[in-house]
Amino acid sequence: MADDMAPVRIGILGMGTVGQGTVRVLKRNAEEISRRVGRELRVVHAAVRNPTRLEGLGLDARISSDPWAVVRDPEVDVIVEVMGGQEPALSLLMAAVAAGKHVVTANKALLAEHGNEIFAAAQARGVMVAFEAAVAGAIPIIKAIREGLAGNRIQWLAGIINGTSNYILSQMFREGWDFQQALAEAQRLGYAEADPGLDVDGGDAAHKITLMASIAFGIPVDFAHCHVEGIRALERTDVVYAAELGYRIKLLGIARRRADGVELRVHPTLIPHSHLLANVEGPFNAILVESDAAGQSLYYGRGAGGDPTASAVVADLVDVARTMTADPSNRVPHLAFQPDAMSALPLLPMAEVESAYYLRIHAHNRAGVLAQVATMLAEYEISIEALVQKETPEADSVPIVLLLHRCREGDLEQAIARIEALPVVVQPVLRLRVESLAEG
Ligand SMILES: NC(=O)c1ccc[n+]([C@@H]2O[C@H](COP(=O)([O-])OP(=O)(O)OC[C@H]3O[C@@H](n4cnc5c(N)ncnc54)[C@H](O)[C@@H]3O)[C@@H](O)[C@H]2O)c1
Ligand SMILES: N[C@@H](CCO)C(=O)O
Numbered sequence: 113m114a115d116d117m118a119p120v121r122i123g124i125l126g127m128g129t130v131g132q133g134t135v136r137v138l139k140r141n142a143e144e145i146s147r148r149v150g151r152e153l154r155v156v157h158a159a160v161r162n163p164t165r166l167e168g169l170g171l172d173a174r175i176s177s178d179p180w181a182v183v184r185d186p187e188v189d190v191i192v193e194v195m196g197g198q199e200p201a202l203s204l205l206m207a208a209v210a211a212g213k214h215v216v217t218a219n220k221a222l223l224a225e226h227g228n229e230i231f232a233a234a235q236a237r238g239v240m241v242a243f244e245a246a247v248a249g250a251i252p253i254i255k256a257i258r259e260g261l262a263g264n265r266i267q268w269l270a271g272i273i274n275g276t277s278n279y280i281l282s283q284m285f286r287e288g289w290d291f292q293q294a295l296a297e298a299q300r301l302g303y304a305e306a307d308p309g310l311d312v313d314g315g316d317a318a319h320k321i322t323l324m325a326s327i328a329f330g331i332p333v334d335f336a337h338c339h340v341e342g343i344r345a346l347e348r349t350d351v352v353y354a355a356e357l358g359y360r361i362k363l364l365g366i367a368r369r370r371a372d373g374v375e376l377r378v379h380p381t382l383i384p385h386s387h388l389l390a391n392v393e394g395p396f397n398a399i400l401v402e403s404d405a406a407g408q409s410l411y412y413g414r415g416a417g418g419d420p421t422a423s424a425v426v427a428d429l430v431d432v433a434r435t436m437t438a439d440p441s442n443r444v445p446h447l448a449f450q451p452d453a454m455s456a457l458p459l460l461p462m463a464e465v466e467s468a469y470y471l472r473i474h475a476h477n478r479a480g481v482l483a484q485v486a487t488m489l490a491e492y493e494i495s496i497e498a499l500v501q502k503e504t505p506e507a508d509s510v511p512i513v514l515l516l517h518r519c520r521e522g523d524l525e526q527a528i529a530r531i532e533a534l535p536v537v538v539q540p541v542l543r544l545r546v547e548s549l550a551e552g
């Protein structure tokens with residue numbers, strides 16, 4: 113494309129969970145994305161089997177029932193393949209590459225089986241085939257291994273990389289659901305593959321670990337030699353016995369480089385219950401990488417679902433769009449956003465920060481101290497969530513520890529100044545912030 117400012121024109125194949133998520137994210141974050149890329153990412157053509165899927169999406173694009181119409185559309189610069197499966201996805205992708213179109217795909221089954229020929233064709237034609245969405249959904253693990261750890265010799269990686277089976281294990285063994293109920297809910301939530309056997313029998317995790325092994329060790333994609341076991345044989349008793357021994361059972365994909373070759377395997381695995389990976393629940397994924405310079409590094413996030421997978425699809429679209437500029441200095445801006453698109457949002461003073469708080473107050477051991485402290489906090493509309501006051505009758509002063517609900521720091525500072533001025537309070541109040549780190 114000659115014009116550095118013209119929109120990047122996107123064609124989407126398949127408008128299911130991931131296709132719809134991609135349209136939603138592109139629309140919701142259009143302004144932010146344009147500020148990063150320096151131009152608009154615009155969906156101009158979509159292949160849809162069932163047009164009712166588009167209701168409520170607000171998609172202003174050509175709609176075709178035939179995906180070939182999208183691939184052959186000369187107005188399309190980049191193809192997003194999110195229909196899944198082998199054929200016709202393979203032929204469509206190869207045709208897009210042959211036509212000089214970049215491709216973004218979430219289809220790990222296709223890449224694990226045909227990656228070698230696809231990547232060779234893309235290399236020969238000088239186009240990108242980007243696949244961050246294919247491995248561990250929203251987690252930028254492809255970028256982490258390929259770019260972030262590029263200076264390392266990677267020794268092994270081990271990951272929870274199938275959201276559906278991890279969700280099923282969590283629901284069965286923590287919530288007491290049965291297998292079918294948990295699988296049905298994973299399907300309803302958009303985590304499962306069209307053929308959920310790929311999830312529960314380990315094939316999907318095997319597709320992903322195969323791709324990660326290639327980019328970690330520089331070996332061709334060789335799914336046929338990956339060892340695969342799924343979660344169907346597991347029973348509650350196994351989980352109970354494992355727990356008694358101090359372990360959790362997780363479906364892991366493991367790739368390990370040895371002097372004599374590479375281990376490539378997927379199977380249920382006991383891991384120590386205190387390990388970070390043992391506490392990855394539901395549709396979340398996590399990948400632990402051992403490499404020589406960085407040591408161990410861990411990548412965690414949502415591995416399945418519409419918006420999380422779309423997050424990775426759109427990131428790849430941004431990467432692709434950045435290569436389509438004539439000016440190399442615009443490709444990856446130093447501060448991620450284009451220099452002329454920086455925003456003047458002010459940095460807020462601490463007084464404007466909101467948080468929950470822990471206070472330790474030392475006061476003379478007299479009746480009514482707590483009431484005075486509570487009254488002062490109430491004047492600033494700060495409420496107490498919990499209180500600890502140890503009985504130490506002989507001591508001259510006693511610590512009072514309070515957990516406060518979220519409030520404005522400026523209000524709390526004023527309340528603390530008043531508390532410290534009370535004659536019964538004998539030393540400065542210690543104030544620590546409490547963050548729940550919950551989503552939202
Ligand atoms: N759902 C997830 O969490 C997730 C995460 C990562 C990767 N993926 C991958 O993304 C891809 C899509 O997954 P999904 O969950 O969105 O599946 P989906 O079944 O919800 O959507 C696929 C869509 O493609 C359409 N489609 C299939 N063949 C078509 C054809 N020949 N012509 C026109 N339309 C066609 C289907 O009708 C369907 O609407 C798959 O490769 C999957 O493995 C999914
Ligand atoms: N079915 C897959 C989707 C994400 O690749 C999973 O459950 O992890």
Ligand code: NA
Nearest residue numbers: 244247249251
């Ligand atoms: Na990813």
